[in-house]
Amino acid sequence: MKLHPRSTVAGGTAIAMLALAACAPVEKPDRAPATPAALASCAPGTLTTLSAGKLTIATDDPAYPPWFADNRPDSGQGFESAIAYAVAEKLGYARDQITWTRVPFNDALTPGPKKFDFDINEFSITADRAQAVDFSTPYYEVTQTVIAVKGSKITSAESLADLKQAKLGAQVDSTSYRAITEIVKPETAPAVFKDNDDAKKQLQNGSVDGIVVDLPTAFYMTSAELDGGVLVGQLPQPAGTPEQFGLVLPKGSALTSCLSQAVDVLRADGVLESIQRQWLGGVAGAPRLG
Known part of the structure; x- marks a missing residue:
């Protein structure tokens, strides 16, 4: 992550x-x-x-x-x-x-x-x-977590299937990005961000439906950084360790x-x-x- x-x-x-x-x-x-x-x-x-x-x-x-x-x-x-x-x-x-x-x-x-x-x-x-x-x-x-903002189509998602048609994003070269490609496997290629400033801007302007971060970061961002932040849910752990x-x-x-x-x-x-x-x-x- x-x-x-x-x-x-x-x-x-x-x-x-x-x-x-x-x-x-x-x-x-x-x-x-x-x-x-x-x-x-x-x-x-x-x-x-x-x-x-x-x-x-x-x-x-x-x-x-x-x-x-x-x-x-x-x-x-x-x-x-x-x-x-x-x-x-x-x-x-x-x-x-x-x-x-x-x-x-x-x-x-x-x-x-x-x-x-x-x-x-x-x-x-x-x-x-x-x-x-x-x-x-x-x-x-660590647990990887999907977050969004109010108005996003994924705020009520309850399963991985509910994310299949979502446009998601994460930081480049991160395990958050790998969680999207290997666990969620959405139909649309995920967006890549250089850092969270970029990720938050793109999330709030609607360029992506949600972003993936680790769980503590997700809690902090949705409670203190994002206007209308929503913690959608935790992703399953990958197979193995x-x-x-x-x-x-x-x-x-x-x-x-x-x-x-x-x-x-x-x-x-x-x-x-x-x-x-x-x-x-x-x-x-x-x-x-x-």
Whole structure:
């Protein structure tokens, strides 16, 4: 998945509203959880990072809710900012040992050297991407969701069949786009957008009937960004492993194992679930399109 909300937060109100409801789906590890003792070999003094004793974390610019707050990744506010700091803390890095940098989504996934130790930016783990970069174990399980605006012909859709004649769209090179082509399979070729600013404009001017985004983004966009936004429903998971977000690292990074161990310990300790409840609480209860 990847389709960022592209507008400024009106304070923290919308995020706070999301945090009041039930918990988002909890990710399922694909291996036995690491133990805190296993992290003993992952202390800052033993890790090879871009800057000795420092951890450089990347995300996109702008960075939007509910993943980040006020376009300030260093605030610790928002789901992915909180996850990043929890991982860093588990590895033994204090806040003054963390540096944030900005990297466009697609640039982070290209082969070659990186200007970060890891990037957190709603990166879905896929086999194709794993040929160019490393992923940590997953920290969040994703559901793709169709949204529209009042007046669209799909606002009352209850099934995939109801979307077959719809004009849908999603961000280029995203798993949201793949969900349209592989799960919905509409009769009309989907539209491709460079980012959510473009997607929202085209949705509101009627160029498309709906767009596909991940579920937390769908809740935020329909409640805080779109005039007359409607959450149509969640799409089924693709066959096989559910879609999951992972931290991205350079291919062959010496940090991959340690970051995965940190994520596994956070999962086992219930920290990932707690962070989800705080920042993605409002994503439960959306209708499912069968």
